[in-house]
Amino acid sequence: MTDTSRHTDDSLTAIRGELVGFRGDPGSSDRDDCPMLHHHRDGVVLLRGRKILEVGDAERLIPQLDSACTVVDRRGCLVMPGFIDLHVHYPQLDVIASPGRNLLDWLDRYTFPAERRFADPDYARRAAEDFLDELLTHGTTSALVFGTVHRQSVDAFFAAAQARRMRMIAGKVMMDRNCPEDLRDTPERGARETVELIERWQGVDRLGYAITPRFAITSSPDQLSVAGELARRYPDTWVHSHVAENKEEVDWVMKLFPAARSYLDVYEQSGLLRERSVWAHCLWLDREDRLRLAARGGVAAFCPSSNLFLGSGLFDLAAADHAEMRFGVATDVGGGSSFSMLRTLSEAWKVAQLQGQYLSPLRAFYLATRGGATALGLDHRIGSLEAGLEADLVILDPAATALAERRDRAGRSLAERLFVLMMLGDDRSIIETWVDGRRWAGRCPQAARPSHSPR
Ligand code: GUN
Ligand code: ZN
Numbered sequence: 333m334t335d336t337s338r339h340t341d342d343s344l345t346a347i348r349g350e351l352v353g354f355r356g357d358p359g360s361s362d363r364d365d366c367p368m369l370h371h372h373r374d375g376v377v378l379l380r381g382r383k384i385l386e387v388g389d390a391e392r393l394i395p396q397l398d399s400a401c402t403v404v405d406r407r408g409c410l411v412m413p414g415f416i417d418l419h420v421h422y423p424q425l426d427v428i429a430s431p432g433r434n435l436l437d438w439l440d441r442y443t444f445p446a447e448r449r450f451a452d453p454d455y456a457r458r459a460a461e462d463f464l465d466e467l468l469t470h471g472t473t474s475a476l477v478f479g480t481v482h483r484q485s486v487d488a489f490f491a492a493a494q495a496r497r498m499r500m501i502a503g504k505v506m507m508d509r510n511c512p513e514d515l516r517d518t519p520e521r522g523a524r525e526t527v528e529l530i531e532r533w534q535g536v537d538r539l540g541y542a543i544t545p546r547f548a549i550t551s552s553p554d555q556l557s558v559a560g561e562l563a564r565r566y567p568d569t570w571v572h573s574h575v576a577e578n579k580e581e582v583d584w585v586m587k588l589f590p591a592a593r594s595y596l597d598v599y600e601q602s603g604l605l606r607e608r609s610v611w612a613h614c615l616w617l618d619r620e621d622r623l624r625l626a627a628r629g630g631v632a633a634f635c636p637s638s639n640l641f642l643g644s645g646l647f648d649l650a651a652a653d654h655a656e657m658r659f660g661v662a663t664d665v666g667g668g669s670s671f672s673m674l675r676t677l678s679e680a681w682k683v684a685q686l687q688g689q690y691l692s693p694l695r696a697f698y699l700a701t702r703g704g705a706t707a708l709g710l711d712h713r714i715g716s717l718e719a720g721l722e723a724d725l726v727i728l729d730p731a732a733t734a735l736a737e738r739r740d741r742a743g744r745s746l747a748e749r750l751f752v753l754m755m756l757g758d759d760r761s762i763i764e765t766w767v768d769g770r771r772w773a774g775r776c777p778q779a780a781r782p783s784h785s786p787r
Contacts, residue, residue: 341381345769346397348390349406349727351375352746353413353717354702358694362747366694370717371746377411379723382769387717404771406727409763410753412697413715414473414724415673416704417663419572419612419633421478422463422489422502423447423456424666435578435642435667443666444512447505450480456488464492464500468772470671471726471762474704474714476572476610476633476662477502478544481515483525490533497537497768499714499722501570503544504529508555511546519555523562530566538722538768542572542610548585548598560603570708571609575599576616578644596621605630608709612664613638614652615645622655631658631707634699636679638664650689660707661699673700674757681754693751725766728753732760 353370364371376393378386378401386393397403421427426446432438450456467475479485479502486504493500506522507515517525526543534541543566545551545559563571576582576595585595592598596617599605607629614625614632625632634647652659662668663676670676677696684691695703705715713722730749731737736756743749753761765772 343381344385344398344401345379345404346393346401347377347379347404347406347411347725347727347766348394349375349409349411351377351387351411351717352697352750354694354698355716356698357703358692358698360690360692360695362692362694362745364746368698369694369746374407375411377717377723377725379769382723384717384719384721384723386719406763408729408731410728410730411717412726412728413701413705413717414726414765414767415471415700416660416708416715417467417472417475417673418610418631418660418704418707419478419635419662420475420665420668422460423450423478423480423485425459425463425466427666429669430666432642435581435644438642438667444515447480447515448512450482450485453484453488456482456485457492460489460492464496464498465774466671468496468765468767468774469762470673470759471728471765472671472673473724473726473765473767474499474708474710475501476542476570476708478546478572479504481505481507481517483529486529486533490536490539493539494537496772497770499538499710499724501540501542501572501708503542503570503572506543506545506555506559507550508552509550511550519552519558522555523558526559526562530562530569534566534569540568540570541566542570543604544572545604547574547581548589548595549581553589553602556598556602556604563604563606563609567606567608569608571604571606572612573599573604574612575614576621577613577639578642579616582616594618594621596625600624600628610707612662613644613647614657614659615639615647619651619655622651622657626655626657631660633662633664633707634659634680635662635664635668636683637669637676638667639683640679641669642667646683646687648687649684649691650687658707659699660704661696670758672758674754674761676700677754693747693754696754697750723766723769726762727764727766728757728761729763730757730761732757736761
């Protein structure tokens with residue numbers, strides 16, 4: 333991969349466009365004067381090397397720019413923090429759009445067979461590269477990622493993320509039962525390989541490790557408690573798993589762990605529910621579970637396209653808010669059917685609608701950026717347009733298609749225009765993705781094509 337810009341690590345770059353970021357959760361507000369909204373209609377994000385140096389109005393900043401500063405003029409486009417996907421499976425690139433009848437059927441028929449191929453390090457390397465390029469094509473700069481049970485799948489993933497200088501968190505799946513024999517580890521082997529990988533990758537460049545028991549069905553009580561011990565021993569790592577996605581899954585877990593109060597309780601008893609723990613789905617929780625999850629500092633990954641695709645259920649945003657249970661949004665590819673966070677937000681909106689709930693477009697974009705960073709405990713590094721943060725950015729064309737252009741022009745408020753973008757947008761809306769202060773020189777389809785005049 334080559335870098336098209338001429339940076340040394342101290343070079344100055346000013347990206348000019350309409351800036352949209354968030355200072356915090358806008359809640360249900362969709363007002364342009366929402367205090368959580370950080371908006372400059374004609375603004376500049378000034379980068380020095382890998383970091384954001386300053387953010388402000390173009391009128392003030394442009395005249396002050398050093399003559400050595402490269403100006404990237406993207407007027408007519410939106411400049412946002414790069415998207416953050418809170419739960420996704422890189423080995424499921426080959427599984428996306430497989431018509432499983434429900435979660436367990438889909439795992440057996442499509443997912444486990446596809447994950448076998450990751451025993452081959454070459455296959456894993458190529459898949460990791462394609463996966464990361466797919467994320468970048470969609471404007472996603474950070475993610476919390478499942479590997480497979482094979483440790484080489486995680487080595488391949490981290491090497492590819494490191495080469496792209498991406499902030500990525502990933503882990504080797506731990507699973508020792510109720511899955512094909514050749515995809516099983518054991519509590520000892522799973523722990524040994526997890527420790528090796530933590531020691532090799534945690535905190536290296538922009539990489540972080542997630543202890544990753546797949547779910548309570550595929551881990552024995554012994555394996556879950558070993559994973560819990562590792563979670564205590566390595567408090568800076570993340571914990572990443574699935575909980576309460578599908579009703580049959582929940583019934584099976586309650587048969588496997590008859591003494592547990594609930595599915596989530598299985599994880600809590602094993603010591604896995606802690607700060608920096610991320611729980612995909614959280615559909616079939618009760619109020620006690622939500623309160624426990626919030627009290628222990630865990631967060632939920634809301635995976636709307638996956639939940640609709642697999643017919644799993646509807647994430648209850650109002651109940652999550654009521655319990656002050658934090659959440660971010662996630663594609664959950666390959667259960668999810670798109671890498672696009674824009675399309676994921678549009679599905680999130682529909683999930684809310686089906687329950688008579690409201691997801692404001694400001695909140696939707698917050699969840700895809702700063703909300704994801706906060707969920708990972710990384711909001712001091714990524715997720716907003718603030719001086720000192722790492723320069724991961726996405727540049728979006730709100731008028732990428734004739735229809736979008738027409739509809740964007742009719743938009744009255746920023747919230748309305750963001751709503752149109754999340755309902756009509758997809759990878760065609762992504763003009764450029766910037767990672768660690770550099771424009772990604774990969775295969776964004778519309779590279780640098782502001783096609784219309786500034787508003
Ligand atoms: N539960 C256990 N494994 C998986 C998986 O790969 N995808 C989803 N969506 N749910 C799971
Ligand atoms: Zn998943």
